[in-house]
Amino acid sequence: MPFLYRWSKSIQSALLGPACVLCHAPAPLTQDICADCKAELPWLQAACQHCALALSELAADRVCPDCRKRPLADRAIAALHYRPPADWLVTRLKFGARMPHARLLGDLLAERISAVDSPRPDWLVPVPLHPSNLRKRGFNQAERIARRLAEPLAVPIAVGGIERRLATERQSTLAASARRANVRNAFACDRDLGDAHVAIVDDVVTTGHTARALAACLRHAGARRVDLYAVARA
Template sequence: MHSFLYDWSKIIQNACLAPRCPICATAIGAEAGICAGCRGELPFLGAQCAYCAVPLAAAAASRICADCTRRPRFDRARAAFYYRQPIAWMIGGLKYHRHLPHARVLGDLLADQIADSAPPTPDLLAPVPLHPAAFRRRGFNQAERIAARLAHRLGWPLERSAFVRLRDTPRQSTLDAAGRAANVRDAFAARRDLTGRHVALVDDVMTTGRTAGALARCARAAGAASVAVYCVARA
């Protein structure tokens, strides 16, 4: 009788506590992160500019966009997805509703896409920082959570505090293109000498690239030899 009750208790426990797909709530394996059905429906970003990850037509003759042909802001860039559902929902859930397990899933998905492109290993991986006031309001930095998972998966060195945000700027999504550029101008500072180092920046979403571009300029001013940017989604 005792064994019977124990077996049933384990069945109930596994049913209630088994890992679930964050999108459809289907039970999944502990390491799966997301179910196969939902994975197949994700808005993977295929053809993209090698320097800024802006989407390109699949038949485009070049893998460099017109802007980067003239003046690339980064030495390398990679985005895993278009900023569409359900990725947009997962990022929003992480940033605004503290669905922290989403960071692990998003980090894993980004790591898979980066690994497929076989980039050189950076000297340091740094998340786009939040201003201390914004960090206190949110309680965490979503870019840092994603970067931590990315570093774990790829074996890259993570430096959480390589940069600091100097101003508590308005959210970029509330501004037009000109406002976004002014909003992040001189908004960052490096906390260490980056002379000769290859830096990789991590963010959740890149839209105009103004934030990552401002941080890249900051890294180069501190001596960085190259700056790559990796983001979950490209809007």
């Protein structure tokens, strides 16, 4: 079936052009989603400006109670709620290597960032994978998403010098306190960020512990401002 599916998909795209990754209807040349499916995506509307947590439209200053005490990022922008079909798009990218999903998710995030009035960073910093996870998966989904942002936003990706020292990907089974301890020293930044404004790029933000640990590491390396760009917020 997967073979037949891929075969029929490639015939279809050769004959008809690109198809929507969700319903397989013809999609615009520049995107991997049709207009109807795009309109029905779980767009994140009102959200905390420091962590992208969904807030009620009534929260005038757009800051969640946690960020009032300790903001996660200087500015956080996320495109979607981590709900169907956004969760499916992300999981099939990560565990099924569906690269058109990286393209689509990156494009949706780029659109969202472009619509927000916020200064552009000097660098994009995709959340690094631990080398053992990178070997297993063969690619870093955050880096693939960041690649789709670099051109439309005209911001380069920071390559090298930022590493993940602990394989903390699969920590959903750990208790919250163990997770926090687990990610605290998860990253190492061996480059001088010399007062730069950087933006972390990730597929999904759930607890925010990973982004917080990476942000601390980047600030320690000299970053003046750390933003967070995520496709989806749980």
